[in-house]
Amino acid sequence: MSKTHEQFKCELELKNPLVILIGKYTKATDYVKVKCSRCNNIWEAKAYSLLQGRACPKCRVIRGIENNKGKTHKKTHDEFQKELKQINNGVTLLSEYKSHHDFVLCKCNRCENEWEVKAYSLLQGHGCPKCAKSGTSFMEQFLYLSLARIIGNDEVLSRDRKTIGMELDIYIPKYNFALEPGNWNLHKNNIERDRIKREKCSDKNIDLITIYDMFPKNSLKPFDKNCYIFTDDLNKMDHVYLKQLVKELCNKYSILNNLSEEDYITIENEAYENSKSMTHDIFCKRMSEVHPNIQVIDKYVNSNKRIKVKCNICGFEWSGVPFNMLAGDGCRKCGTKKAHEKFLKEKDCLINELKNINPDIEIIGEYTGRHSKIKTRCKICGFEWDPVVSSLLRGSSHKNSKSMHNSLKGLSSIVYF
Secondary structure (H helix, E strand, O other): OOOOHHHHHHHHHHHOOOEEEOOOOOOOOOEEEEEEOOOOOEEEEEHHHHHOOOOOHHHHHHHHHHHOOOOOOOOOHHHHHHHHHHHOOOEEEOOOOOOOOOEEEEEEOOOOOEEEEEHHHHHOOOOOHHHHOOOOOHHHHHHHHHHHHHHOHHHOEEEEOOOOOOOEEEEEHHHOEEEEEEEHHHHHHHHHHHHHHHHHHHHOOOEEEEEEEOOOOOOOOOOOOOEEEOOOOOOOOOOHHHHHHHHHHHHHOOOOOOOOHHHHHHHHHHHHHHOOOOOHHHHHHHHHHHOOOEEEOOOOOOOOOOEEEEEOOOOOEEEEOHHHHHOOOOOHHHHHHHHHHHHHHHHHHHHHHHHHHOOOEEEOOOOOOOOOEOOEEEOOOOOEEOOEHHHHOOOOOOOOHHHHHHHHHOOOOOOOO
16 A cells, blocks of 8 residues: 555654655655755655665765764864864965865965865875976966956966866966966977867866967967967067067957056066076975975986985885975875775774674675675675675675575574584
8 A cells, every 4th residue: 555645754754854855745656855954955856765765965975974883974174174284284274174075275384375175185295386386487477477467366367276177377267268388399298188178178168278389380280279389489588479478368358458568577577586496405495394204315406307205204215206295295105004004994993893783794805995895704694795895884794694594593503603
């Protein structure tokens, strides 16, 4: 006999109290409108699934915590901030922490640069992108500083990674265009990457303007639209082409350009300073701030040339990329050791959890992770199978376990394996 609306409502209140029925129940396989009492989200779900415990799609993280019986824990803002202070003390959090994969606004305590980054990246030790870079090209700095002075510092973004999921050198959201200036010799082997960037920008109605200097004469442009090429090195000339480019961009997007020659002199000086390469002493100083336990052995050349370093904790020596190390990459040997210690701790926790959650199950295989299969034996009937670890932690047993165990109850004695 099918349930009435009132019967379904009463059963839902008992089995899934966080879900409020607001639509009319017809039958188990029909969709019914419900509301989440936590976040007020309204959605439609099949009636029978709600009685099985199906929760709000927007609260899956919370639901996951409940299902895992406390094995996982969603950090609060204060907990994240406390952990960030221990791991990445050079960064100050400016916005509210929501989850590991949400963006947070933060500020560098060294240079006061503000940027947005995914929260988990900060806990991996990744720091300020401005401090990590040894310096961008003069061309990029000149264009960025010119547009920032014309449009406003807050309107021009540098090294934006959030908009398309890839880095944009210069991005102006107000006018829906971005600039990717670079040396052709460095970009010619990455044209496919530049093309993907242009496609991603196009999907969001953003004009991506690619600018190549040192481009070979009589060669075809890689892109027909929004692609500027120069045969000279724009970092070393009198910058007349860069000024013309700024003027052309302003005309293209109807932006009032009131820069004077005095403004351009100031911009040139600042661009030279910002694009200046890092010295060995500055690199060592920044390394001591990011990695106080790593010693620099070789002479620093530039941000991309590998340099020999040594871990003072375990003595391991390796050649790392300076840019990556300043961005948070540390000793691989210490990292592997920490991961192994965490793994062993997780294995011990699994054994203890199974004693409480699934006491009739015995682990006989090697543990490789909560989402991997493991060789298991039933203590009641001796049946062996390979379930996923997480299913055991939810109380699951082997196939036909109930019927097999019930048949054993009729025997005079039960054999335990």
